[in-house]
Amino acid sequence: MPTEPVARFQIELTRFVAADGAALPPLPDFATDEKLLATLYRAMVFVRAFDAKAVALQRTGRLGTYASSLGQEAVGTGAASAMRPEDVLLPSFRDQAAMLGRGVTPLEMLLYWGGDERGSDFAGPRQDFPISVPVASHIPHAAGVALAFKLRHEKRVALCIFGDGATSKGDFYEALNMAGVWQLPLVMLINNNQWAISVPRSTQSAAQTLAQKAIAAGIPGEQVDGNDVIAVRDRVGKALDKARTGGGPTLIEALTYRLGDHTTSDDARRYRDDATVSPHWHEEPIARLRQFMLAQGAWSREREEAALADAATAVDSAMEEYLATPKRPAASMFDHLFATLPPGQASQRTELGDA
């Protein structure tokens, strides 16, 4: 036949800890670092407590619409833990784990979701991007940030997180393509939680994996078990290292599951039943790491209780600070429109009071 195969690809999936917590060696070196494991665990416990509080605040009218990351805590926790402070994170609206891991404060997160712009003026990671609500629209920004690093010969990497649904948008493909063409120091991390609101992964794309979308752009793509924080940290860390040393971009598809509603405005029972969801509770990341650490003798009931208690205390104090933060004067809506407010707007500002 006058045809010959010209391209082949394969997508690898990495997992170090099975759903029941069993180790799947060979493990990365850090998997024996008890302190590090405890830090990752406590971070995930904190995110879960934070999400639960945020949902409770929304239900009682004290917070706006909120997107919980229930069941997906390992994705952002693992990714942020692999980043260096000088890297830049470009998050979506469900990336509290990564943002908190980067040093955004719980108070800032609550302010943002409570409808106060001060929540996006991070005191910690000053160059990190604010939450992107228009799905996928921040992926090209990440390519731009990475291009800046490349042009300035800096050993820094941009990390962008987005959902499975986001990989259907042109913004994603355009950024992916540019990242390939320019070999940008960019890591694109898909939180594949299997749902885009009511649309399941199976009808979002006919592709077998989302990771393989990278192949078309000439960059490596891979899957990682997104409920295994050790695997996420390891694979994102390797991709960051590679990008940092001139090796170009990577697309990583983290496989996880959205255990909760899409947001507090959503009622997932309209489109999926509990029987569909419940098996995924056996795969969730926090119990998995706990089982793993217990088996290694690296965890105890006392540590567990301390982790839960510390998370509850920290979340409560963030909540109290949030609830005690007065809203700003209305005129502040003009404060950051331009570097210098033009006279026309200045007079509108006056209409709102001179605060």
Next chain:
Amino acid sequence: MPDVTLVQAIDLALGRALADDPTVVLLGEDIGTDGGVFRATDGLLARYGAERVLDTPLAEAGIAGVSIGLAAQGFRPVAEIQFMAFAYACLDQMINHAARLRTRTQGRLTCPIVLRMPCGGGIHAPEHHSESGEACFTNVPGLRVVIPSSPARAYGLLLAAIRDPDPVLFLEPARLYRSQREAVEDTGIALPLDRCIVLREGADIALVGWGGVVPDMLAAARVLADQGTEAEVIDVATLVPLDADTILASVAKTGRCVVCHEAALTGGFGAEIAARLAGPGLLSLLAPVERVTGYDTVLPLPRLEEAHRPSVARILAAAHRALAHG
């Protein structure tokens, strides 16, 4: 005749269009099993099947573009964009293609699509969920821009938009989705497009606006009536093409006009109305045209959102300024 909300009236009209015309297809994100995030397509998948009610992947530019292709092939696609902010990704398709396919092919191919979406603030929604971006589309020749403000008008105008042979941007004020109920009979009777609707007659001042501010204009008119001033309240309803005659006739009678909209002041569609009044309407005016609008700043997040909206108090203040003249 059941009392329905605006969003239920949309659902009713969509169901009617699907039943009446086999070329009508609905497409959009989460419009199938979920029935749309606002439930505007509730029950339609079950009744009309997955070949008439299509859940799409997450891709707004694609939704608009695919609709154009369907339309050129004789379908009448009615696409839902989940929130207006995400329709900005459709601008390329809407401006470069939908609006001019008929002209470019000299009538050989046409584009009877409806792109419908919630717009406006007032529901304490997250960032980018409260856009009033109508002026991005009103400056595009070849697009109709329609925005109802009551359940009955939503039903009648949506049917008209779907039956119209050209592309229509159909804006649904999210704050009105569930704020009022009225009897809407599923008669299949469309309202005329391209007409302003006089909601209240009055000889002293015209209050002209659309969408989410219409209830505020009516509330202001009630206050003015208590003060002895009769306001005429006009729901523009179809921004493009603009029924300027109805507005000019009203101002010929009243001599005073307050134009209201949620979108920012500068370049807002209210400027077009003010320009018409300053042109053919100039000699009727007894006072400068007042505009009560969103401010020229980025729409604040919910904590300050209300302060950005044209409130009843601001409409009244503008009306009093206009009435104080001459």
